[in-house]
Amino acid sequence: MTSTSRPEFRNYVEIILEGLAEEPGCDILVSGERRMGADEFRSLVYRLARALRERGVGPGRTVTLLCGNLPETIAVRYAVNLLGAHFNHLYNRLAVDVQALMMADVDTYALIVDPRLADRAAELIGAVPPVEHVLVLGEAPEDGRARVARIRGSLGEDLLALAEKQPDAPVESAARPDDLCFVRHSGGTTGHPKGVRSTFARMQGGVARTRELFSGTERRDLVCTPLSHAAGFIADGTLSAGGTVVLHYAFDPADILATIAREHITNIMLLPPLLYEVLDHPDAARTDTSSLRQITYGGTPSSPARIAEAVRLLGPVLQQGYGQFEAGAVSVLPAAEHDPDRPDVLRTAGRPVPGVEVEIRDEKGQALPTDRVGEICVRSEMVFEGYWKNPELTAEVLREGWVHTGDLGSLDEQGYLTVVDRIKDMIAVVGGHVYTTELEDFLNTHPAVRQSAVYGVKGTGGHEHIHASVVTTPGATVTADDLRTWVREGRGAMYEPDHVDFTDALPLTDAGKPDKKRLRAEAAERN
Template identity: 80%
Template sequence: MSASPVFRNYAEIILDGLNDEPGHPVVVAGTRRLTAAEFRSLVYRMARVLRERGVGPGRTVTLLCGNLPETIAVRYAVNLLGAHFNHLYNRLGTDVQAAMMADVETHALVVDPRLAGRAAELIRAVPPMAHVLLLGDDPEDVRARGDSTPGGLGDDLLALAGKQPGAPLPSGARPDDLCFIRHSGGTTGHPKGVRSTFGRMQAGIALTRQLFSGTGRRDLVCTPLSHAAGFIADGTLSAGGTVVLHYAFDPADILATIERERITNMMLLPPLLYQLLDHPDVEQADTSSLRQLTYGGTPSSPVRISEAVRRFGPVLQQGYGQFEAGAVSVLSAAEHDPNRPDLLRTAGRPVPGVEVEIRDEAGRVLPVGEVGEICVRSEQVMEGYWKSPGLTAQVLRDGWLHTGDLGLLDAHGYLRVVDRIRDMIVVVGGHVYTTELEDFLNTHPAVRQSAVYGVKGDSGHERVHATVCTDPAVAVTADDLRTWVSEGRGAMYEPDHIDFTEALPLTDAGKPDKKLLRRRGAQAGNQLT
C-alpha cells in the first residue's frame, strides 16, 4: 500500500519557488528591494524565533501591520509553522480590534512600529498574551511625527531573527488545520471571524493565479494586505513575480509608481479607481505597462468604468467575491465594452468550479431575471465562523453559502449584484436598491461618485440619503439631483436628503463607509437639504 503524499502548504511552495531566481527582486517598498534569497531567508529566520515562543498548530498570531515586506514574511512564517494568523484592519477602533484579538485567543501579537501607539492601547485592553513582537525599531519618520515609540512594548522580531540561521524549515501544517481567521464586518456587534484551512488556502492561490494571470507579473499593492490584496500578492509570488508595496493610497504616487516600476497588475476598489481617474496627473502618466487592472469589493458605476477603459485601455477586469465565499464571478477585460453599459452593470459569469443560484426567503431557486439572495457552492466556501455555530448554520445550509447579497442571473448567465440585503432601504410603498440609485446618480454630468444609504426617521421608516462628489466645473444643487432622480427613476427613489462632499469617507479596505454616513445622517436629525 503506497504512502499518502506529504502535504506541503502554500508557504512552503512559494518559498521553494523562490529558489529558481535567488537574485530576483520579489518585494519592493520604496527604495528597499528584497531579493528572493533575502526574503526566503527572512521567513525561515522569523519562523525559528516564533517557534521558540511556542507558535505552532492551534496557536493564533495576531498581526497589527501595514503594507511592509516584513508583514508578508511574518505571515508566511506563522503558516509555515502550522499556526494561523489574524490580520487586524488598521482603521478600526481600539475597542473593535481588542474584541477581535480576544475573540481569536491571541498567543502572540506582531506589531508594525508605525502602529506602536495603537498596540500599547490594545495591550492594556486585551487579556494578557504570551508574546508581543515588533517588526524592527521605531523608524525615524515615525519619531519625527511624534508617534508613540515601541520601547518597552515587546521584543524586536527582526533583531532576533538576524541571529537565527536562514536554512529551510519543514512545515507543521496539515490540510485541515486552521490557516487564518479573517474578520468580515466587525465595526458593530460581535466580529464575524471567517475560518479557513490550509487546504482552502491552497485552492484559493491556485484560482488566484488563474484569474490574475500572466508571467513576469509586477503587482502594485496599494490597498491593505489584510484584505484581498494579500491573497493577490500570494498568487504573484507563487508565480515568480514581484510585489511592489505602497503603505497608503495616494493617486499621484500610484501613477508615478506604475510608470517607474512598469507595473503590470493592480487591484483597486472602485472609489480608489475614480480617484486615479480624477487626478490631474492621469493624462500625462505612462500606464502602458498595465496588463490587468482588477476592481471590485463594492458596486461600480458603468459610466466611470467606461471612462477607465478609455483611459487605461482594455485591461480592466471586475471580480466579485467574499471572504466567506471566495471568488464567485469575473467580468473579463474582453467583456468591458464602453458601449455596453448593460454588461458593465453585471459582475460577470461564475468562475470555473463555482455554482451560483438565486433563492427567495424560503430557499426556493428563482428563475432567470428575478431578484433574490445570491447563494454559492464551491471548494472556496469557508468552513464556518469562528466560535459561532449558530451564525454558521444560518449562512451555510446543505453545502450552499447564503451571501447576504441580493442579485439576479440573466439569460446569458451573467450575475448582477443588486444590493446587500442589509443596505436595501425600506420606504413607504416599497424598497430602494442603493446600488441602482447610485448607478443612476452617477450618470448625471455633475456627479463623479455617490453613496446612497438609509437613515430611520421619527416614523420608523427609513429615509433615502445620498452623499455626492461632484465635478467642480459643473454646477448642480440638491434640488437639481432630486428632480433628476424623480423624473428618471420615480418618486420612490427620490432622496430625502442630499449632501455634497469633496471625497467620500472610506473604510480600511477602500469601500464607502456607509455606517459612518448613516451615523452622520442620524445626527443631522433627518433634516432635508
C-alpha cells in the first residue's frame, strides 16, 4: 500500500514572495516618488524577518503595528508572519485610549512604529504595560526627527538599520496552519473593541478568495484607505497575482483622480463616503479614468442614487462587496448588475459568493422566508475562529458554525441579499423601529442632498429621537423643515427626523465609515 501524507503547509507570505521572484524587475510598490521592485521588496522582508527573530519574535508572540500606508508596512507584516508570529495592526486615527486597549488586550511583545506616528507611539508607551521592544521603521522626515527621538534611544531602535546588517537569503516559514496569523479589532466606534482571531489557514484561503473576487491580470491597485483595514487584504491579493500596489498615505480626492490617470490604475477600493467625495470633485468629469476596470465599494451602506451617478460617470466598473472580518466575504454585486436604472438592484448587496451559505433568522434563531427582515447569519470555510480572550462573546456570535453578524437584512426570491441596518443602529421610536439605511437612502434622493447619516439619540421615556446629519449640494437652499416634510410625505411620519443638522462633511472613521458614535455624542451635547 502506498502511504500518503498531508501536503506541506505553505505560508501565504512564502507563496507571495516566491511568485514575485518570477518577475524580479517589476515595480510592485509605488509610494509617491518611490518605486520598489520585486527583488528589493523580497530582500527587505527577509532582512526584516532576521532582525525581528534576533529580538525574539516568533510563534505565539504578538507584534502590534502603528503604521500608515508605506511599503515598509507591508514588508514588516510579511516578516512577522513569516516568523510564525501574529500581528495586530492599529487604526491610526482612533483615540489613544482605544488604541491602548487594543494593544494591551493582545499582550503586545513588540511595537513597530511608523516614524510619522512617533508622537502617538510615545503616548501609547506611557499608557500600556511595558513592551519588550519598540522598533521604528527608519528615519522620519527632517521636521519629524524630534518626535522620533522621544521613543528612540532606550525605548526604540531603527528596525530598518538593523535589517540592513542582515543577509537577504530566503527565510523558511515557522507558521503552521492552526497558528494565529492576526488579531483584527473592530473599530472601537460602538463600544469596547473586539479582537477577531484568524489563523494562517484562514488567511491563506482569504488571500486566494480576494485574488479571485477583486483581482485580475496586470492589476494596478490604488490603496488610499488604511492597510490596517480591508485594503491590506486586497493588496495581498494584488501582490499574489503579480500586480502593482500604489500607496497613498492619506485620502485626497484630487490626488486619487490624478493618480488614476498618471499610474493607469485598474482597481481601487473606496467606502461609499469616499467614493462620493471623488464623484463630487470638480476634476472628476475631466480626468481620464479609462484605465479603471473595477471600483470595489462596501463596508457601510451606499446610496443607490449616488451609485447610479457613479456608473454613469465612470462606466460599468462598480462592484459592491459585503462581508465582515468575522464572516469573511459574504456577497458580491458585480459590475454587470450595476444598472443605473435599477435602484432596486443597486440597493442590494448582491448574491452570496460561491461556498457561502446565508440565512435570515428571527430572534429565536429560526430561518425566515424570503423578503422577511431578520439577522443575517453566515456559514462558510472562511468564518473566524473566535474572539481574542472572549469565549462568551464567541459563543454568542458563532453558533454551530454560523456567524450571527449583527446585521439586519433580507433575501429575495432571486437570491439578492439586502442589508437593512445594524441591529444596534436601528432606532426605536414610538410606534415601531426606523431603519437608518432606509431613511438615508430616501434623504439621498433629494436633489439638494449629497450625503446623509441617520442615527438615534436617547430621549426621555426610553425611546430615541431621530437625528440626520446632512451634506448638501453646493448652493442648495434647502431647510431642515423642507427635509422633514420630504420624509413625512414620502416615508411617513414615523420616519420624520426630529433633528436635521447641516454639515460641510460627515466625520469618518479611520476606514472611511461615517462616525455615528461621534455624531451621537455631539448631538447629545447640543441637546
